[in-house]
Amino acid sequence: MKKVNAQEDEENMDYHDFSLIDAMKKAGIKTLCLDECHHLRTEWWKALEDLKKQLDSLFTISLTATPPYDSSIAMWMRYLDMCGEIDIEITVPELVKEGSLCPHQDYVYFNYPTSKEEKQMKAFQEDVQNVISYIMQHQKFQQAILSHPYATSTLDLDKALENPAYLSSILIYLESQHLSYPKEYLKILGVKKLEKMSEKWMTILLQGFFFDDKEAYRISESDYHELYQYVKSHGMIDQKKVVMQVDIAFEKMLISSLGKCESIQDIVHHEYQCMQKDLKLLILTDYIKGEYEKAIGDETMSVHALGVLPFFEMLRRHSVQQTQSLHLAVLCGSMVIIPASLKTQLEHLVPQDTNLTFQSFPLINDYVKVSMKGNHHEIIEAVSTLFEQEDIQVLIGTKSLLGEGWDCPCVNTLILASFVGSFMLSNQMRGRAIRTYHQNPNKVSHIWHLVCVPPDKGIINRNQEIQQTESDFENLKRRMEHFLGLHYEQDFIENGIERLTAIQYPLNRIHIKQTNQRMLQLSSKRNQLKERWDRSLAIYDKIEVVDELETEDKNMTAVLLYDALRQMILTFLSLIFAFVFVLIISAIFHIQSRYMIYVMFCYGFVAIMSLLWKLKKVLTWRNPLSRLQAFGDGIYQAMLRMHLFELLNCRVQTESQAVFYSIYLSGGTAHDKALFAKCVSDFFDEIDNQRYILYHKHKRNKMDRYFVVPDIFSKRKEDAMIFAQCMQPYIGRYQLIYTRNEAGRKILLQGRKDALANRQNRVMTRKKVKGALE
Structure with missing residues (x-):
């Protein structure tokens, strides 16, 4: 009775004079831990900003598995202001190597619209x-x-x-x-x-x-x-x-093409054929589509739609037609469906005082709908445990499950039937499948991505950019840019769609069919995946992830080399002219020979040093790799001067392989590397509608007259001037052009026609056609 009264007193307490700040100060709290801190990009972080301002010397620890790397610069800086600089980053390959994540592979299944x-x-x-x-x-x-x-x-x-x-x-x-x-x-x-x-x-x-x-x-x-x-x-x-x-x-x-429904059916059928009872497949989509509940068991109704219930009924019908013993379950906030044979097991998994009700479907008796009053998390946890322990091969839910902190490490296959393209949310969904499972130390996971392509105008190659950012193939490319994974054929780890070598271009009907068949063949070799990951990771003592940009030698401007050669030739001619001039003067004025020897000695010393200095520049910039290094060093110095790096133990690295050259930032945080890579990409990008560009009207080759001032330096004129000054020792005296006036716009439009980047794809970046009016 006393306990009840105490609870009532606590519930009836008046908190209007209570100060959380004063209570924390009185308690001597000095540490603030922000778990899942990637959510701090949303509006409610303002309350935490106010909290930190009012508490002196508050030590902050911020944790996340999905840093918002794809945020804007302003959003990222605000994120760092709240969470602090990045101290430790652990990459996915490192986590696989130490056994915190399981070996995994991404596969793609294509379809055409209906x-x-x-x-x-x-x-x-x-x-x-x-x-x-x-x-x-x-x-x-x-x-x-x-x-x-x-x-x-x-x-x-x-x-x-x-x-x-x-x-x-x-x-x-x-x-x-x-x-x-x-x-x-x-x-x-x-x-x-x-x-x-x-x-x-x-x-x-x-x-x-x-x-x-x-x-x-x-x-x-x-x-x-x-x-x-x-x-x-x-x-x-x-x-x-x-x-x-x-x-x-x-x-x-x-x-949102309905053709993806057939893709899901094909994948589930294939994975079940390969794994049978061991399959633990999760399908994550965007909507429940509750209106399709009446279609469950009714063969006359179409279930061709993207949603939890249409997927459930489609797979249930297919398993009946194929006489498979495939068992399904649905887990959403407002909808739970389990096999009827597992009602007793579910009752044992929830607290005894929980009121569970089971509702049969009118036309089928092998599945039941589950309802519950009380704590919503309890039913989610119970059904997850049921999926893990019992004879259920496929679980279907919405991506909102992620917001519940949902975890089910037994998942060994994931189908991403969601429209999401952002790094943060797609990484969270992907993380549900790649966690290790203590009951299966040899767990290997597959992640399936669904892509619909337009008929009769398929993608020509993996580097082709669809102009519309809504493109399904573009969503896939954006996802792959953020995920480090195992190459399909070679034993090394990288990001990007290039590692998915089973994709055959152009993506026409013949190649799509061949690509899908190849994807199914590769995914049937699940037992080889762990061995290949082990071989790939064995060569790395210390893993560092770099953002690497690649270009061909023919696309690397030789402006630095030409400048150095011209200066050396001019210096040489000037020295010869000066030598002849001194001889003429000495002959006219009858200067004594001993003075001439002294003058010629000094002159020769200066001449040799000048020529050696010019020769050094020629030798330094004699090949595309050295010129790429110079460009990278200039960009690095500009970023350093603007205090854009979180860590200062960075250096610009370049590598060559045949006719290809790559550049990346070694050391620093993942965000440092990504920001440097973006600046290099911007610098070599095509002339489009940038606010500031670098222009040298006296370059003999028109294609070498233009470079882009990266976005991060274009917000203010002062920043753009800093970039131009830092680049001058590396590219020469280029003029900073502001393009938002008539004169600058004229140079910009001319650059669209003449610039090397607009004629050749210098780095692996977006290529698009635009007119003068855009």
């Missing part, structure tokens, strides 16, 4: 033309466009040229409606005539009108809402993005 989806895209194309016609005839929309500052003034060129495609879309609209606008814009954009209105330009215009630049327009709420609802009702607005271009809409559809 015929129904292709018909939907043709209908979408017709809708787009109707919407454009409606918008072009809407008077209130026209008045709103005329109210935009770009329609009447060229004052804010900096902002306008930050997104020239958006500026162009407004001008194209005004031109198509025979309305006036400042003609100076054409000169600034470097064109004489504008293009006609199209899906592309209307998409850009409406994106700014509805979302990105909404405040710049004068329009009533009712008129704005009318236009917004009209476009949205035609399916052309998705998560604050206007989607009117058919190819972009098609790429978005590929990500």
Whole structure:
């Protein structure tokens, strides 16, 4: 009775005068531990910032398995301000080597969209033309466009040229409606005539009108809402993005293509054939699709959809047709399904006072739906244990399971049926399969990625970039960039899609079929995977992960070598001229020979030293590898001067293999290496719409006249000047050009045509075609 009263007193206590800060100070708390600190990128970290400011000398320990490496620079710096500098990083290969993670491999299964989806895209194309016609005839929309500052003034060129495609879309609209606008814009954009209105330009215009630049327009709420609802009702607005271009809409559809359902069925069937009862396969997707519950057991209803319940019913039907003893389970926040034969085992796994209820499905009796009142975590833990201990081969759930801190180390196969492309979330999902399992020391895991590709215009090669970031293949490439894994054929560990050598390009129907067959063949050799990991890791005493950029020798500009040769030749000619001049002067004025000997000795010494110095530069930059080293050293010095490195024990390394040359940062944190790699990639990138570029108009070869100022140095003019100064000893006297004015824009447009990076893919970076208006 006293215990109950004590609990009631505690619940009824008044905390309005309680101060957590004062309580922590009084208790002498000096250490703050932030577990899973990658979540600190979200808004609620402000409370922790205030907490740290009010507590003096608070020592912070931050832990995470998924650092937000793909964050913006500003977000990353704020993350470090809260968590502190990175002290220790343990890579995936190191964890596999020490036995904390199991050997694993990534596989890809491709599919084409269904015929129904292709018909939907043709209908979408017709809708787009109707919407454009409606918008072009809407008077209130026209008045709103005329109210935009770009329609009447060229004052804010900096902002306008930050997104020239958006500026162009407004001008194209005004031109198509025979309305006036400042003609100076054409000169600034470097064109004489504008293009006609199209899906592309209307998409850009409406994106700014509805979302990105909404405040710049004068329009009533009712008129704005009318236009917004009209476009949205035609399916052309998705998560604050206007989607009117058919190819972009098609790429978005590929990500959620129903053709992936058959891929999942093929993978599950194959893995079950290989492992039988030992299979512990997890499928993670985005939605439950609760409306498909009524389809369970009803063969007349289609279950062709991406979701937990459609997957469950599809696999259940297939196992019945194949007379397999494949057992399934569903585990989500609002839906739990288990085999009916395991009801008793589940009851034993939950606390005795837990009220479990089992509901049978009308048309089948081998599975039951489980409901529970009470602690939600208890049922999740119980079903996870049931999956681990009992005869269940496939567990289907949503990615929201990750937010529950869910752990099930018995998982040995994972199918990623989620649309997510970010490093952090995809790494969390992947981590559910690659953890070691104490009951199976020889555990090996497979991770399957599903990719849908467009018909009749497949990807040509692994380095081809789809212009739309929504591309399913682009999502795969982005995932692979962040994951270190075992090469398909050779015993070494690297990241990137290049290690998945089973993918055959171009990705047409024949090659997709061959690629899928090859993936299934490779995955059937699970027993060899552990041996290959052991061989790959045996050669590494100390593992260091570097971000390596690769280029061919023909793409490495020889500007440094040409400069050094020219200077050496000019120096040599100047010395000869000076020697002849001294002889003439001595003959005219009858200078005594002993003075001449002294003068010639001094002159010869200076001449030899000057030539040796110039010769040293020629020899230093005689090959592409040395020139690449010089470029890297200049970028490193600029980053060092801006205090961008977390650790200072770094050095620039270059390597050569045949005609290929690579550069990377050795030492430092993973973020240091990634940031250096990005700066090098930016520096060699094609001239596009950068705020600052480096330009040397007197270079004889036009292709060598342009280099890019990396993004991280482009926010402020002072930073860009620091970069230009640091690069000068390594590339020569290049001029810093600001491209947000007429003169700079002219040089930028010329650079798009002439620059070496725009003609050749110098490093393995994105390649895209853009016009002068973009």
